[in-house]
Amino acid sequence: MNKESRIYVAGHRGLVGSAIVRALSNQGYGNLICRTSQELDLRDRQQVDRLFSEEHIDIVFLAAAKVGGIVANHEYPADFIRDNLLIQTNIIDAAYQSGVEKLLFLGSTCIYPKLAPQPLKEEYLMTGELEATNEAYAVAKIAGITMCQSYNRQYGTNYISVMPTNLYGPGDNFDLEKSHVLPALLRKVHEAQEQQLPQVEIWGTGTPRREFLHADDLADACLFLMEHYEGNEIVNIGTGEDISIRDLASLIQSVVGYQGEFKFNTDKPDGTPRKWVDVSKLKSLGWSARIPLIEGLKSTYEDYKSELQTISK
Numbered sequence: 001m002n003k004e005s006r007i008y009v010a011g012h013r014g015l016v017g018s019a020i021v022r023a024l025s026n027q028g029y030g031n032l033i034c035r036t037s038q039e040l041d042l043r044d045r046q047q048v049d050r051l052f053s054e055e056h057i058d059i060v061f062l063a064a065a066k067v068g069g070i071v072a073n074h075e076y077p078a079d080f081i082r083d084n085l086l087i088q089t090n091i092i093d094a095a096y097q098s099g100v101e102k103l104l105f106l107g108s109t110c111i112y113p114k115l116a117p118q119p120l121k122e123e124y125l126m127t128g129e130l131e132a133t134n135e136a137y138a139v140a141k142i143a144g145i146t147m148c149q150s151y152n153r154q155y156g157t158n159y160i161s162v163m164p165t166n167l168y169g170p171g172d173n174f175d176l177e178k179s180h181v182l183p184a185l186l187r188k189v190h191e192a193q194e195q196q197l198p199q200v201e202i203w204g205t206g207t208p209r210r211e212f213l214h215a216d217d218l219a220d221a222c223l224f225l226m227e228h229y230e231g232n233e234i235v236n237i238g239t240g241e242d243i244s245i246r247d248l249a250s251l252i253q254s255v256v257g258y259q260g261e262f263k264f265n266t267d268k269p270d271g272t273p274r275k276w277v278d279v280s281k282l283k284s285l286g287w288s289a290r291i292p293l294i295e296g297l298k299s300t301y302e303d304y305k306s307e308l309q310t311i312s313k
């Protein structure tokens with residue numbers, strides 16, 4: 001990858017894709033190719049082939065996917081497996097057919113078994129049963145990883161796969177039914193504060209533990225790996241520190257300045273008990289996360305409030 005490379009960021013309006021575009025622009029990569037889902041439906045192979053034949057793409061960041069929180073994954077498994085298999089298969093194969101130099105595929109730490117030993121090492125892939133709430137999504141991600149590895153072996157391509165932990169940041173999805181926990185709790189606590197509500201509902205027991213990485217750190221890691229890593233082995237991306245959902249809620253409470261209480265709705269699923277990421281491979285390559293959770297929460301909350309102001313104008 002060099003500063004003249006023609007770089008396609010699939011999913012450039014999403015949480016991850018927009019952070020990758022910011023990072024590429026900040027580092028002087030000027031030839032960026034982007035399409036919204038309205039302009040190009042990545043589930044349609046003909047449309048994908050047309051993009052690759054017209055744009056002479058050198059590099060691909062595959063950050064387009066159907067993404068959602070625990071309940072969305074659980075309720076719409078068919079949509080998650082179909083859309084993700086189509087999007088990633090179309091892009092990976094079109095990239096091969098058109099001679100793309102290098103591609104980065106975004107997986108997720110949900111590919112690891114539900115009860116894998118902690119912290120999650122890359123070698124735990126396919127060593128046990130997946131978490132039921134996101135099995136369909138995880139199977140699609142595992143297919144994407146295997147597809148990249150198989151193309152590398154058979155066709156000599158240079159495709160890498162990264163497994164980020166739970167992400168957050170500006171431009172996240174704040175829809176209460178479909179989003180992940182961090183944006184959902186920021187919104188719920190903010191609205192409870194505004195409306196002076198005494199309680200905020202938290203799904204599940206509050207005991208599951210998750211690791212949260214800011215999207216700008218993730219994007220920085222993706223660029224670093226595209227510049228410095230080649231290989232068939234998957235690479236975890238995280239901070240190496242996790243937190244319980246209950247403690248995350250308390251942290252958000254302090255950021256928003258909310259005085260009310262939390263009520264735990266145990267009719268909602270907990271999901272995987274823990275997803276603590278082993279980041280030793282990434283560290284040994286020379287990269288570590290920089291944005292502390294509390295700082296990332298504060299800036300994401302400020303961003304959320306400015307978005308609300310823009311919408312209300």
Ligand SMILES: NC(=O)C1=CN([C@@H]2O[C@H](COP(=O)(O)OP(=O)(O)OC[C@H]3O[C@@H](n4cnc5c(N)ncnc54)[C@H](OP(=O)(O)O)[C@@H]3O)[C@@H](O)[C@H]2O)C=CC1
Nearest residue numbers: 011013014015016036037041042064065067106108166167
């Ligand atoms: N968010 C997280 O916590 C984590 C995310 N990841 C992975 O990172 C990647 C990006 O996730 P994230 O940024 O959070 O997701 P978002 O939902 O924020 O963004 C996804 C993007 O994909 C695009 N997209 C979806 N369907 C189509 C389609 N049919 N055709 C064209 N474009 C489409 C959307 O485009 P448009 O806006 O134009 O509609 C959107 O910009 C995914 O692979 C995800 O699995 C991994 C671990 C954690």
Ligand SMILES: C[C@H]1O[C@H](OP(=O)(O)OP(=O)(O)OC[C@H]2O[C@@H](n3cnc4c(=O)[nH]c(N)nc43)[C@H](O)[C@@H]2O)[C@@H](O)[C@@H](O)C1=O
Nearest residue numbers: 068069070108110134179180181184202203204269270271
């Ligand atoms: C990134 C990752 O994201 C998903 O897996 P998940 O980590 O379980 O995601 P989540 O952020 O939705 O929940 C984390 C925890 O938080 C609890 N929780 C409390 N209150 C709310 C709440 O209000 N909303 C949500 N969404 N969760 C809540 C919730 O019950 C759970 O215990 C998959 O898409 C998976 O495929 C994937 O890759």
